[in-house]
Amino acid sequence: MAAAAVASAARSLARARGGLLLPPPPGGPCRRANMASLSSLNRGKKVALTTLGVLTAGGAGLALALHTAVNAGELELHPPEYPWSHGGMLSALDHSSVRRGYEVYKQVCSACHSMDYLAFRNLIGVSHTEAEAKALAEEFEVQDGPDENGEMFMRPGKLSDYFPKPYPNPEAARAANNGALPPDLSYIVNARHGGEDYVFSLLTGYCEPPTGVTMREGLHYNPFFPGQAIGMAPPIYNEILEFEDGTPATMSQIAKDVCTFLRWAAEPEHDQRKRMGLKMLMIAGLLIPLVYYLKRHKWAVLKSRKIAYRPPK
Numbered sequence: 357m358a359a360a361a362v363a364s365a366a367r368s369l370a371r372a373r374g375g376l377l378l379p380p381p382p383g384g385p386c387r388r389a390n391m392a393s394l395s396s397l398n399r400g401k402k403v404a405l406t407t408l409g410v411l412t413a414g415g416a417g418l419a420l421a422l423h424t425a426v427n428a429g430e431l432e433l434h435p436p437e438y439p440w441s442h443g444g445m446l447s448a449l450d451h452s453s454v455r456r457g458y459e460v461y462k463q464v465c466s467a468c469h470s471m472d473y474l475a476f477r478n479l480i481g482v483s484h485t486e487a488e489a490k491a492l493a494e495e496f497e498v499q500d501g502p503d504e505n506g507e508m509f510m511r512p513g514k515l516s517d518y519f520p521k522p523y524p525n526p527e528a529a530r531a532a533n534n535g536a537l538p539p540d541l542s543y544i545v546n547a548r549h550g551g552e553d554y555v556f557s558l559l560t561g562y563c564e565p566p567t568g569v570t571m572r573e574g575l576h577y578n579p580f581f582p583g584q585a586i587g588m589a590p591p592i593y594n595e596i597l598e599f600e601d602g603t604p605a606t607m608s609q610i611a612k613d614v615c616t617f618l619r620w621a622a623e624p625e626h627d628q629r630k631r632m633g634l635k636m637l638m639i640a641g642l643l644i645p646l647v648y649y650l651k652r653h654k655w656a657v658l659k660s661r662k663i664a665y666r667p668p669k
C-alpha cells in the first residue's frame with residue numbers, strides 16, 4: 357500500500373519535472389571527450405609540447421631582459437621617486453606650496469616659459485583669493501581692442517586674461533635661448549616621464565660634466581635631461597627669491613614648490629578627483645556586495661536547473 361503510493365508519487369514528480377529524469381545521451385557529454393585529449397597524447401608529443409612551452413617562456417624572458425639592458429645603455433639617469441605630500445591615494449595638494457610655486461613661476465620661470473592654458477581666474481580658491489588674483493592680473497598690461505577708432509590699446513589685466521607670454525612667438529623664444537625652445541609649462545608634468553619627480557630632479561640636478569665631456573657653448577650638463585646637454589641654464593639656486601610667507605627659500609624648497617604648482621596646473625581637478633575616488637570606493641563597498649548577493653539569489657534558480665532536449669516521439 358505504502359510502496360504503491362511512493363511509486364505513484366515518483367511517477368507524477370517525473371512527469372512534472374519533464375526532462376529532468378531523462379538518461380544522459382549515449383557516449384556522454386562531448387566536453388569530457390575534449391578534456392581527455394591531452395592525457396590521450398602519447399609520451400613523445402607531451403615532451404614536445406612541454407619543450408615548446410618552456411622555449412616560448414624562455415624566449416619571452418630573454419627578449420624582456422635584452423630590452424631592459426638596451427634601455428640601461430642609453431645613459432639616462434632616471435629620477436628617484438620623491439615622497440610628495442600629494443602623492444597618496446587620498447592626499448590633496450599642499451595649497452600653500454601651490455601659492456609659493458606660483459611666486460616661483462612668476463619671478464623666475466615666466467621669464468622664458470609661457471603657461472598658455474592658465475588664466476588668473478584659475479588661481480581663485482586654489483592659491484589666492486579673488487581680490488589677490490585681481491591685483492595680480494592688474495600688474496600686467498594686456499593688449500585689447502580694437503576700440504571705436506579701430507585702434508588696439510593696452511589695458512590692465514583682468515581675471516579672465518591668460519598668463520602673459522614671455523615671447524610673442526616660438527621663433528623669438530628660440531632666438532633668445534640659443535635656438536632651444538622653452539616648452540609651455542601648463543602640462544609639463546604630464547608631458548614628461550617621471551612627472552614632478554623628473555622636473556624636480558632636472559631643476560636641482562645640474563652639475564659639472566664628467567671628465568672628458570665638453571659642453572657646447574650655451575648648453576649645460578644635466579644628468580636627468582635625455583642627452584645630458586640642456587639649453588636651459590640652471591634657473592634656481594638658494595635664495596633666488598624671497599617667499600612672502602617667510603618660508604626659507606632653499607633651492608630644494610623652491611623646486612618642490614614650483615613642482616607642486618606645476619602638478620596643479622597640469623591637473624586642476626586633482627583634489628576633486630581624489631575626493632570622488634573616496635566616495636566611489638565607499639559607495640562601491642556597499643553596492644558591490646549587495647549586487648553580488650542579489651545576483652546569486654536571482655541566478656540560483658537558473659544555475660541549478662538542467663535543460664534537456666526531448667526529441668519528439
Ligand code: HEC
Binds near residue numbers: 537539555588591592
Ligand atoms: C633663461 C630662460 C629660462 C628660465 C628662466 C627657465 N627655463 Fe626652463 N627651459 C629653458 C629652455 C631654453 C628650455 C629648453 C631646453 C632644451 O630643450 O634644451 C627649457 C626647458 C625646460 C623644461 C623641459 C625639459 C625637458 O625635458 O624637455 C622644464 C621642465 C623647464 N624648463 C622648467 C623650468 C622651470 C620650472 C623654471 C623655473 C624655475 C624654468 N624652467 C626657468 C629656459 C628657461
